Amino acid sequence: MYRGREGQWAFYLHRISGVAIILFLTLHVTEISSSMFGPKWFNALLAFEANPIFGLGLVGVAALVLYHALNGLRIILMDFTSWGVKYQRQLWYGVWALYVVIGFPMLFAMLGHVFGGGE
């Protein structure tokens, strides 16, 4: 139906972002749950994660999550409306328009935390 065109890119990006997100999710749940081990362990973990590399990693995961969320809504429109499949390509451009509108403020806020002075 749309091999090699936007629809296939949308599909592969959805899969790749999904796999990356579930990998991050397992690490994230483990990391946050390890607060059970007490302040000494948890503050040491946070000190290790203070490296901006981890902050940039979070920005990257947030970017994948936003794409997966918006393209997921596009898939639902394709599944449950009579017009979604016909306009799937236009919907994908809509996904990217929303991505920029929502993503840029998020990006600046998160980069502000990672590279700003705090307070």
Next chain:
Amino acid sequence: MAMRARRFEEAKRLASSNLELAWWIFMRVSGVLLVFLVLGHLYTRAVIFDFHHDLNYDHMVRVMNSVTWKFYNWLLLFLSILHGTNGLRYIIDDYIASGRARAWVKIIVYTLVFLVTAFGTLALWGWNYQPME
């Protein structure tokens, strides 16, 4: 077997079982809920909260002891784990041709997912967090 239907009518026709159709519907329903829960999580934990400077053990104690956040995070944990694991199952079914390898990969993935979910549930509901002295 996972299916790649693009329409609800098609999904109903292609589903190999009622369970498979239920998973297809679950992915859509949990997906809509997760858009709000995950973006809410990102907004409260990464946008308006300075996670790089203001996150520490005492802050975690307050969040983890809040009943509201316990429910929010538990719902977020369960829906995202189920949605993500079922997505992985579709991908495993699509790309691993050998039935034997597929079975092993699934056993390993489901075991890891179960352990992580149990760990997260214990952290949310089975632990008493004490502030630092």
